[in-house]
Amino acid sequence: MIKTIVPAELNEKKDKLRIMDQTLLPNEEKWLELDDPESIWEAIKMLRVRGAPAIGIAAAIGLYVCSLRSQAGNVFEFGKEFEKIKDYLATSRPTAVNLFWALNRMTDRFHREKNKSIDEIKWALLDEAEKILSEDQAMCRAIGRHGLSLLKSEMGLLTYCNAGGLATSGLGTALAPIYLGCEKGYNFKVFSCETRPLLQGSRLTAYELDKAGVDVTIICDNMVSQVMKEGKIDAVLVGCDRVAANGDSANKIGTSGIAILAWEYGIPMYILGPTSTIDLDTPTGADIKIELRGEDEIGNSFGRRTAPEGVKAYNPAFDVTDAKYITAIITDRGIVKPPYTKTLMELFG
Numbered sequence: 392m393i394k395t396i397v398p399a400e401l402n403e404k405k406d407k408l409r410i411m412d413q414t415l416l417p418n419e420e421k422w423l424e425l426d427d428p429e430s431i432w433e434a435i436k437m438l439r440v441r442g443a444p445a446i447g448i449a450a451a452i453g454l455y456v457c458s459l460r461s462q463a464g465n466v467f468e469f470g471k472e473f474e475k476i477k478d479y480l481a482t483s484r485p486t487a488v489n490l491f492w493a494l495n496r497m498t499d500r501f502h503r504e505k506n507k508s509i510d511e512i513k514w515a516l517l518d519e520a521e522k523i524l525s526e527d528q529a530m531c532r533a534i535g536r537h538g539l540s541l542l543k544s545e546m547g548l549l550t551y552c553n554a555g556g557l558a559t560s561g562l563g564t565a566l567a568p569i570y571l572g573c574e575k576g577y578n579f580k581v582f583s584c585e586t587r588p589l590l591q592g593s594r595l596t597a598y599e600l601d602k603a604g605v606d607v608t609i610i611c612d613n614m615v616s617q618v619m620k621e622g623k624i625d626a627v628l629v630g631c632d633r634v635a636a637n638g639d640s641a642n643k644i645g646t647s648g649i650a651i652l653a654w655e656y657g658i659p660m661y662i663l664g665p666t667s668t669i670d671l672d673t674p675t676g677a678d679i680k681i682e683l684r685g686e687d688e689i690g691n692s693f694g695r696r697t698a699p700e701g702v703k704a705y706n707p708a709f710d711v712t713d714a715k716y717i718t719a720i721i722t723d724r725g726i727v728k729p730p731y732t733k734t735l736m737e738l739f740g
């Protein structure tokens with residue numbers, strides 16, 4: 392059975408958030424233990440922990456471990472400190488809805504327990520954070536099972552950014568069907584786009600697939616059309632950071648271009664994500680806030696300047712793929728097909 396790295400979890404004593412610093416991969420596997428709001432915020436902002444589900448897990452555990460340090464003398468004061476940390480962590484990254492979903496789940500749990508003692512509330516917060524992590528593991532497997540039902544051995548699969556184990560607490564979303572297929576002896580040929588500017592595709596996806604023994608080939612992002620034209624791609628599998636009620640899906644910048652190419656070449660485009668990434672409160676992709684990141688990530692890419700000093704760079708971190716280009720959205724609860732406004736609503740009963 393394939394085992395992936397759990398990139399965000401509690402330490403053994405359950406008093407710190409333990410994350411693998413993904414900015415150092417593939418060269419170094421370094422773990423950090425964090426327990427203060429500023430370093431947890433920084434870790435999310437700087438992508439030491441990243442990927443929509445993992446950000447949510449890190450924030451939930453982070454909120455719990457920060458609450459352990461509270462010196463509040465009563466529940467009211469404890470609650471005020473809790474809200475302040477929650478609001479602060481919520482400012483770390485705007486696009487992935489899982490961050491807000493996980494923080495809201497922790498807050499709802501707090502409110503359900505507010506008539507108890509501070510110690511009992513802390514136990515409840517621990518329980519909620521652990522549930523968020525273990526439910527995510529189960530959701531990944533379910534996504535994998537549904538996704539695999541659409542694939543056949545020997546297929547060529549294209550993926551983008553990292554929606555694998557490093558982005559979740561389990562087998563990932565887009566990579567979960569690939570892992571489950573490999574467990575069954577399928578021979579997929581996976582193409583992983585580098586994913587400029589931060590190279591999650593080559594640094595992280597290629598790293599974890601290669602480690603798991605999956606046949607993976609990296610390509611530069613601008614090679615997708617050629618590789619599709621050569622007939623090497625049978626399906627595109629990508630993750631998502633927020634799926635709007637009409638099916639428009641935000642994912643790493645560059646995803647929408649791949650979707651348009653897949654449409655042109657008649658290749659199925661699958662978006663894979665847990666139900667926690669579907670945001671029925673966001674009507675369309677136009678309502679999704681796109682994170683803008685620093686110019687240096689483009690102009691100062693590989694530890695040295697890759698553009699002249701002073702030249703402007705524009706760096707949106709995500710884009711939105713219009714629902715019309717998406718063949719299916721694969722969730723832990725099943726496969727959803729157009730018309731998404733109807734089918735996504737039905738998915739939530």
Ligand code: MRU
Pocket residue numbers: 438441442443444487551552553554555558559563564565591629630631632642643644708
């Ligand atoms: O900026 P990142 O690395 O957090 O972006 C990650 C992605 O875009 C992933 O595809 C997405 O979060 C899904 S992860 C299961």
